[in-house]
Amino acid sequence: MKLILNRYLTTANFHSLIDDFENNYISHPNYPSLLAVTDTLT
Secondary structure, three states: OHHHHHHHHHHOOOHHHHHHHHHHHHOOOOOOOHHHHHHHHO
């Protein structure tokens, strides 16, 4: 999942946010779920 999101962020020209996204995504209470992804992206 992280690989797909890294590619998405790179394609969307958000290179500088990849590390921040990973930290926030992993620390989310619902970490392995899609809810964690959508919450982190917003």
